[in-house]
Amino acid sequence: MEKAPEPKKRANLRDVANAAGVSVATVSRVLNEPAVVKKDTLEKVQAAIADLKFVPSAAARAINSGRTRFVGALVPTLDNAIFARFLAALERRLSDHKLSLVVATTEANLDIEAEKAKSLLDIGAEGLIITGATHSPAFHELIERTMLPTIITSFFDPDNPLPTIGYNNAAAAQLALKHLADLGHRDIAVVHGPVHDNDRTRERLAGLKAFPYDGRLSTFETEISHQGGADVAKRLGDLSTKPDAILCLSDVVALGVLLGLQAQKIAVPDQISMVGVDDLPTSSVSVPPLTSVHLPVSEMGDRAADALAHWITAHKAPEPEELATHLVARKSTKRR
Structure with a gap:
């Protein structure tokens, strides 16, 4: 009976570096900051990546760059279409900033929210988007201790210690x-x-x-x-x-x-x-x-994504932002 072939080993940064005749640090720069790499070196490394079918590891990138490039969103439920619309807009705009989104549901329970916020932080979330202005003492202690960029949505309160982007x-x-x-x-x-x-x-x-x-x-x-x-x-x-x-x-x-x-x-x-x-x-x-x-929930997703991405990179909290609401009159109402 023929022996089964050995599974192919996934190529790593060192394999790419050896194939291209450059250092591991150069390969890392090609992946993270290609604009600063000389054209001929860039082309050699990109050719080696293609030949080896190399797929960068998110964990390795985080180790090399010190960034995970993902943020967390905490919402009460996914059953309500208003949260689905908000998250869709949020994810689209975060993608423009080269950030990924991890969503956790809280069941509208403040203790669960605090636990899941800690879990997101433990796996490397660079920031949080949360719903509403009411949160548990444990949640506030976590945010204050870690100084994690955190934005409140679906609520506008210019006096809140955390920036709010939402409606009245x-x-x-x-x-x-x-x-x-x-x-x-x-x-x-x-x-x-x-x-x-x-x-x-x-x-x-x-x-x-x-x-x-x-x-x-x-x-x-x-x-x-x-x-x-x-x-x-x-x-x-x-x-x-x-x-x-x-x-x-x-x-x-x-x-x-x-x-x-x-x-x-x-x-x-x-x-x-x-x-x-x-x-x-x-x-x-x-x-x-x-x-x-x-309620401008899609716009709120866009604004929250822009604000959080800027906060993460510029290390400056955004100003609170109120989004306008308006009535859409249809046929379910009539004059008495």
């Missing part, structure tokens, strides 16, 4: 309420996700409370899911006196409410107007299309 959540909710008030609605049900450990929801509710509205607001808390919205729709449908409008602080919940109302033969907007907050892509194609407050 209170103002976003007020845009939705103003739209309904201007249409003459005076009995509005506000449907929102859990307020525990979610400062974005708390800010939106505070914005509604501060708004000069002379009608009635009733609040309903549920999970941020289509099912959560459908559950509230059932509760609203069972009321003897139904509200004339529903303001959902999340489009995910709003779409669940809409489907739940339709299952009960409650017409939107003829019987009840509806407004959401997020402006997800699905909101424009629901039946009827959902009026919603647009």
Whole structure:
């Protein structure tokens, strides 16, 4: 029986250096700073790389350069399309800066967030993107001790010790309420996700409370899911006196409410107007299309990537940045 052939050994930096007749340091410069290498040397090394089918090791590069060239993003969940849109934009723009992205989910649990932040730091994250302004003491201690560049997103607070790049959540909710008030609605049900450990929801509710509205607001808390919205729709449908409008602080919940109302033969907007907050892509194609407050999450991904990349290379924290929101009026609302 013939002996199986020995598996081919993966070429390394030394193999490339020997083939090109240069030092290992020169090969490293070709890989990391090709612009500073003489043309003939560059061509010899690149030819050796091609002949040996050499693929640089990320770990070896990190040892040689002192950089891992990746950052971490901590988000509550991947189930919500708003985070998917944000992460897609963030990864695209980080790639322009030659940075990779590692994503970790926190289940909206501050202790889990602190643990996963430490794990990302342990494997060499050069910076972090986090969601919201509320974090555990353990998380803050980690960031202060390591001085890791860290940017808060989905929230704007110019007084926060960490730079924030996001939107004014209170103002976003007020845009939705103003739209309904201007249409003459005076009995509005506000449907929102859990307020525990979610400062974005708390800010939106505070914005509604501060708004000069002379009608009635009733609040309903549920999970941020289509099912959560459908559950509230059932509760609203069972009321003897139904509200004339529903303001959902999340489009995910709003779409669940809409489907739940339709299952009960409650017409939107003829019987009840509806407004959401997020402006997800699905909101424009629901039946009827959902009026919603647009949150600039893709722009936020771009800005956060640029700011973090600059912080890492220039060692200077960015200024806080507020991104504008606006209402997109569609056919789920009508005048009373």
